[in-house]
Amino acid sequence: MNNENINLYKQALDSSNSGIVITDNLLEDNPIIYCNKAFENITGYTREEIIGRNCRFLQGEDRNQDERKEIRTHIDKLQESRTVIRNYKKNGELFYNELFISPVVDDQGNVTNFIGVQNDITSEKTIQHELRQEKASVENKIIERTKNLHENEMFLSSIIETVRESLLVLDNEFHVISANNHFFKTFKVSSEDTIGKILFELGNHQWDIPQLKSLLHEILPTNNPIIDFEVEHSFPNIGKKTMVLNAYRIEFEGSYKDRILLAIEDATDRKEIERRKDDFLSIASHELKTPLTTIKGLIQILQRFSRDNMTEKYSNVVDKIVLHVERLNKLITDLLDTSKIQTGNIESHKEPVDLRTAIEYCVENMTAVDRSKRIDLKIDNDYTVYADELQIVQVINNLLSNAFKYSSKSNMVEITVSKVSNFIRVSVRDFGIGISFDETSKIFDRFYRISSTQKNYPGMGIGLYISKKIIDNHHGALWVESVLGEGSQFNFTLPIYTKTNDEK
Amino acid sequence: MTRNNPKIFLCDDEQSILDVLEMILEPEGYEIIAESDSTKAIQKIINEKPDVIMLDLWMPVLSGYSILESIRSNPDIGDIPVIVLSASMHEEGMARKAGATKFIQKPFDLNDIIISVNSCLEI
Numbered sequence: 001m002n003n004e005n006i007n008l009y010k011q012a013l014d015s016s017n018s019g020i021v022i023t024d025n026l027l028e029d030n031p032i033i034y035c036n037k038a039f040e041n042i043t044g045y046t047r048e049e050i051i052g053r054n055c056r057f058l059q060g061e062d063r064n065q066d067e068r069k070e071i072r073t074h075i076d077k078l079q080e081s082r083t084v085i086r087n088y089k090k091n092g093e094l095f096y097n098e099l100f101i102s103p104v105v106d107d108q109g110n111v112t113n114f115i116g117v118q119n120d121i122t123s124e125k126t127i128q129h130e131l132r133q134e135k136a137s138v139e140n141k142i143i144e145r146t147k148n149l150h151e152n153e154m155f156l157s158s159i160i161e162t163v164r165e166s167l168l169v170l171d172n173e174f175h176v177i178s179a180n181n182h183f184f185k186t187f188k189v190s191s192e193d194t195i196g197k198i199l200f201e202l203g204n205h206q207w208d209i210p211q212l213k214s215l216l217h218e219i220l221p222t223n224n225p226i227i228d229f230e231v232e233h234s235f236p237n238i239g240k241k242t243m244v245l246n247a248y249r250i251e252f253e254g255s256y257k258d259r260i261l262l263a264i265e266d267a268t269d270r271k272e273i274e275r276r277k278d279d280f281l282s283i284a285s286h287e288l289k290t291p292l293t294t295i296k297g298l299i300q301i302l303q304r305f306s307r308d309n310m311t312e313k314y315s316n317v318v319d320k321i322v323l324h325v326e327r328l329n330k331l332i333t334d335l336l337d338t339s340k341i342q343t344g345n346i347e348s349h350k351e352p353v354d355l356r357t358a359i360e361y362c363v364e365n366m367t368a369v370d371r372s373k374r375i376d377l378k379i380d381n382d383y384t385v386y387a388d389e390l391q392i393v394q395v396i397n398n399l400l401s402n403a404f405k406y407s408s409k410s411n412m413v414e415i416t417v418s419k420v421s422n423f424i425r426v427s428v429r430d431f432g433i434g435i436s437f438d439e440t441s442k443i444f445d446r447f448y449r450i451s452s453t454q455k456n457y458p459g460m461g462i463g464l465y466i467s468k469k470i471i472d473n474h475h476g477a478l479w480v481e482s483v484l485g486e487g488s489q490f491n492f493t494l495p496i497y498t499k500t501n502d503e504k
Numbered sequence: 505m506t507r508n509n510p511k512i513f514l515c516d517d518e519q520s521i522l523d524v525l526e527m528i529l530e531p532e533g534y535e536i537i538a539e540s541d542s543t544k545a546i547q548k549i550i551n552e553k554p555d556v557i558m559l560d561l562w563m564p565v566l567s568g569y570s571i572l573e574s575i576r577s578n579p580d581i582g583d584i585p586v587i588v589l590s591a592s593m594h595e596e597g598m599a600r601k602a603g604a605t606k607f608i609q610k611p612f613d614l615n616d617i618i619i620s621v622n623s624c625l626e627i
Contacts, residue, residue, distance in 0.1 A: 282592070286562055289591035290518050293611040297524030300614035305531070329611055333593065349597030390593050 019043070019118040021055065025103075025111045029054050033113075042097075042120045044090035055116060058097070060088035071101060078103050078111060084121065096125040166264040174199045174216060177259065186266050188238055199262075209233045215247060216260065224249045230267075242267045285336040292332070296325050326369055330401070334462045348388035348473055352497050355383045355392075355417060355424060362396040363415070366404065372411055373404050379417040383424045385494040387474050392494070395467040395478075399428040399490045402463065407432025407487065423476065423493040430489075435482040443480065444468045467492075510625055513554035514538045515545045515571065516589065517563040521610075525558065528617050542566040546574050549581050556624045561590040561599060569602050576603040585624035 013020055019039030023030045035050045043050070043058060059065070067085040074081030080102040087097040098121045104113035160167055166183035168176055176194050184191060189203055199216075200208045211231045220226055225248035234240045244265040250256050299321055310318070356379055363375045385392070403413045410431035417426050435443065435450065442448050444464050464478075471478040471492045482488035512534045514525050522538040530536055537552055539545055542563040549557060557575065561568035568588055576582050585605040589612065590596075596607040606620045 286591045289610050290521065293591075294518070294520040294524050296611040297521070297528065297614065301524070301527050304614060325611070336592065390596060394593070 014038075017119075019116075019120075021050075021116040021118075023055065023114045023116070025113055030114065039118070042089075042095070042118065043087070044093075049090075058087040059085070060092070062086050062088065071099075074101065075103065075111075075114070078105060084125075087118075095120045095122045097121075166266070168199070168262040168264070170199055170216075170260040170262060172258040172260070174260070176202070183264070186264075187235070203235075203237075206235050206237075212245075215245065220247050220249055220260070224251065240268070242271045282336055285332045288332050289329070292325060292329055296322075296329070299325065323369055330463075334466060348391060348470075350386050350388050350474075352384050353387045353389045353392060355379075355385055355426070355494075358389060358393055359396055359415060359417065359426070362393055362400055365397065366400045370404055373407075373413060374411055375400070375413045375415060377415045377417075379415075381419070383417065383419065384497040385424055385474075386497040387494055388470075391470045392474075395470050395492065396426070396428070398463040398467045399492075402490070403428055403430035403432070403488075406430065410487070419496070420493065422496050424496055425491055425493045427489055427491045429487065431487040434484040434486050434488055435480065436484045437482075440480050440482055444478070509533060509535045510555040511535045511537065511552060512556045512558060512621060513545075513549055513552060514558045515542060515563070515568075516540065516560035517542060518560070521560070521589075525617065528614055529621065532618060532621075534621070542568075542571060545571050546578075549575065549584070550578070553581065554584060556621055557584055557586045558621075559586055559588050559604075561588050561595060569599075572599075572602045572604060587620050587624060 014037040016036060016038055019042045020034075020036045021032050021039055022034040024033045027033075031052045031054060032050055035047055039050070040047055056063075056068075059068075065085060067083040070083055071081055071085075080100065082098070082100050084096055084098050087095055089095060098119040100117040102115050103111045104115060106112050160180045161182075163180070164182065166186050167180045168183060169178045171177055175196060175198055179191070179194050183189075184194070187203075194202060200213060209231060211233075215226065215229055215231070219229075225246065227246050229245040229247065231243045231245060232240065233243070244267045246261075246263040248261045250259045250261070299318060303315075303318055303322075359377060359379070363377055367373065367375060400413065400415075407413070407430040412431060414429040415426065416429070417424065419425075439450050443450065448465075468478045471494070474494055476492055476494040478490070478492040480488055480490050510533075512529055514522055514536060515538075516522050516525070517540055519540050522540060526536050526538055537548065537554060539548055543566050545559075545566070559568045559571060568590075572586060572588070575584065575586060586603065587606040587608060588599045588604040589608050589610055590599065591610040593609050596609075599607050605624055608616055608620060
């Protein structure tokens with residue numbers, strides 16, 4: 001080999017990106033006798049610092065790497081080896097060294113040299129490491145998510161099992177997909193006899209309930225969701241049940257679409273309690289009214305037969321007793337009415353009613369009870385409405401007695417009756433304490449009493465509630481306009497009576 | 505007692521109410537027959553043939569409705585006007601369907617009692 005060639009080869013080695021060293025195995029401790037430019041660049045050492053040292057100097061303090069043993073084994077067997085070993089640059093920085101070692105053997109089989117080729121694969125290693133970490137973290141996340149999902153499922157199912165209501169999930173052909181324990185307990189059925197079966201065929205077609213069928217077949221498709229749908233049904237084994245249902249068909253896209261959720265409240269006991277409460281109230285108010293009837297009768301007899309002999313003081317006392325007996329009577333009546341209205345039991349016996357007569361009757365009654373007030377009735381025509389006269393009288397009486405009660409400083413109440421479109425409007429206006437705007441929507445609630453007036457004006461807070469219900473039942477409206485400190489105007493409307501429309 | 509004094513039969517399980525009604529009606533010149541046991545009412549009505557009957561709707565054992573039904577289905581007494589009394593204002597429709605001539609709500613007004621009886625007698 002001539003010098004020119006050797007120089008060419010050296011140049012070639014120096015232009016390689018891989019670090020290349022040659023060691024002399026025949027010398028003590030196998031020192032490095034050659035390194036190329038790239039080796040200097042990778043390690044940060046200069047050629048002067050490298051030549052003469054054993055390769056292990058690159059391992060720094062990090063001597064106990066398994067890869068060293070591997071290199072040793074290959075060297076002993078005179079094999080080529082490829083390992084990745086942690087090495088340290090002159091500045092102490094770690095780099096991963098991909099090291100190829102091949103022994104050079106002479107004719108006698110002695111290893112004269114080792115040629116080492118090394119590449120800095122730190123960046124690949126880092127990427128690999130990051131990838132591994134990323135993968136591990138993704139795996140952790142999946143484990144975490146799966147755990148969360150599982151916990152969520154358990155949480156949801158414990159909610160479903162805790163709810164005091166029966167819950168069913170149906171597919172779009174009304175097969176029961178799942179049901180909670182409350183359902184099994186309430187309707188005394190087993191899971192095996194329920195899951196997978198068509199709802200209407202459950203328990204030998206016990207669930208073949210026409211109302212339920214029409215709910216699911218006809219109403220739900222166009223009125224989703226359905227709330228508070230009442231169904232009564234006699235089950236052969238558990239007797240008559242009143243059920244209140246909510247039904248919801250899932251509309252969001254995905255695997256649950258078109259499933260039907262059915263929540264069933266067993267309202268049998270509640271209805272029974274309501275019925276007993278109504279019975280109790282109606283018996284109680286009847287019993288209370290009996291002595292009241294006697295008292296009222298006796299007082300009127302007293303007024304009738306001894307009027308001429310009564311001193312003014314005496315007759316004032318008797319008048320006051322009459323007033324308070326009337327009030328007591330009204331409270332008892334209201335109590336009974338509330339319970340009836342609440343359960344929808346109030347019956348109206350509608351007939352054509354002449355409004356002028358009804359209002360005049362109320363006006364007469366009210367002024368007879370309280371002579372300190374004057375009622376100014378403005379009615380421009382005779383109007384007939386189709387109504388339950390007693391109930392309408394009750395509403396007018398209620399509005400008038402409120403007007404009297406809450407306008408102690410004024411002695412004037414106005415009633416105006418007029419025709420508005422196909423309605424008759426009756427307005428009762430007082431010039432009393434009025435109602436603040438915030439309160440005007442609440443005063444029609446049951447048992448609602450304006451807190452500032454509660455002490456000075458006794459009552460139970462059901463008069464307006466009942467009045468509103470009565471007017472609603474008559475397809476009219478009841479509302480109030482009021483200015484605090486100036487007075488209130490209560491208005492109600494009733495449809496005008498027309499022979500053709502109403503009496504069917 | 506002359507036949508000119510119209511005869512009024514009262515039936516209410518509450519004696520105090522019978523007393524009050526009697527105190528209201530007697531001074532008006534009516535002859536009063538009062539009965540607090542509803543089971544005896546029909547027999548008394550048949551025996552006495554009153555001009556007007558005044559009946560409480562809510563009575564134990566035999567209700568005013570049952571008595572009203574017996575009256576209306578008996579040709580001898582079926583035409584006698586019957587004024588019914590009830591503590592509930594919502595019973596008027598039902599009572600009228602059962603054949604009541606007039607309906608008075610309890611607690612009643614003295615004038616209403618007198619006016620109702622008078623108007624029944626004019627029929």
